[in-house]
Amino acid sequence: MQLGMIGLGKMGKNMRDRLRRADHEVIGYDLDEDLTDVATIEELVQSLQAPRTVWVMVPHGEPTHKTVAQLGDLLDEGDLVIEGGNSFYLDDQKHDDHLAPKGIGYVDCGVSGGIWGLENGYGLMCGGREEHVEMAMPIFDALRPEGPREEGFVHAGDVGSGHYAKMVHNGIEYGLMHAYGEGFELLLKKDIVKDVTGCFNAWSRGTVVRSWLLDLLVESLEKNPELKGVDAYTTDSGEGRWTVLEAVENEVPMPVLSAALFARFVSRQDNSPSMQAVAALRGAFGGHEVRMLDDEEASNAGPSSGTAASSGDSKPTSGSGSAEH
Secondary structure (H helix, E strand, O other): OEEEEEOOOHHHHHHHHHHHHOOOEEEEEOOOOOOOOOOOHHHHHHHOOOOOEEEEOOOOOHHHHHHHHHHHHHOOOOOEEEEOOOOOHHHHHHHHHHHHHHOOEEEEEEEEOHHHHHHHOOEEEEEEOHHHHHHOHHHHHHHOOOOOHHHOEEEEEOOOHHHHHHHHHHHHHHHHHHHHHHHHHHHHHOOOOOOHHHHHHHOOOOOOOOOHHHHHHHHHHHHOOOOOOEOOOOOOOOHHHHHHHHHHHOOOOOHHHHHHHHHHHHHOOOOOHHHHHHHHHHHHHHOOOOOEHHHHHHHHHOHHHOOOOOHHHHOOOOOOOOOOO
């Protein structure tokens, strides 16, 4: 199948590569001249055969709104737009309202898998009309992990439901990561425990707390057993906040997820072992930058001691931003 991909950052580039490995033709566009296959979005659309399918993988908010609006002017009736960034679910209805009168289909797709998705596959959560989801099913099947479709893909429901499911997924992720972080801090504090890394490693097979996140934490601890020098400063992509706000709106008690979100706010004020673990985990599964205390001290010393931002940091269409995956 032929696909246009807009946004070739951490996620988009790997997704393009995985699809090409599955013999799909992917034409990608990015502001980074070293990554892009075409010079403009117009050229990308012109390179695709009707009915066209274009996957948008840029930061949520204004970059996504502008890209979808531009595609609405360039595509024709029968074409399809898939929005795969970490967008707020209510934005999806606005995008669909803009495209539907033109006869252009719209599918929102939450994507999980981070930098590991290229090899392991991506968990996909889609929202939209049945005919539009089916139109792109060869793409979804190539991106998801091997095995039964239902274990790596879901058509969650109406437009917006895919991003809503991804929002809840990331809220749960916040809670899991923080639980591991708190356990790490308690083990670290107890003087009778001599092998903290070994404890986590022993939990990785056969226990009820085993998970991929646990495996990634063990990997981080094997490299740096006490996470010395890791800055506990931890950002949040927005989806944790949205999940808590939805919980309030729907009167669903979420004390664990709320506490995990607020702990990230605390991390920006004080360094703690539990938040060091959360920061290291974000770097392990999503390729997010892990700030080191030495880096902060160097940056405080003056601009000459820092390093220049990478080109992708300043280009809004180069990827899906700093969101959790």
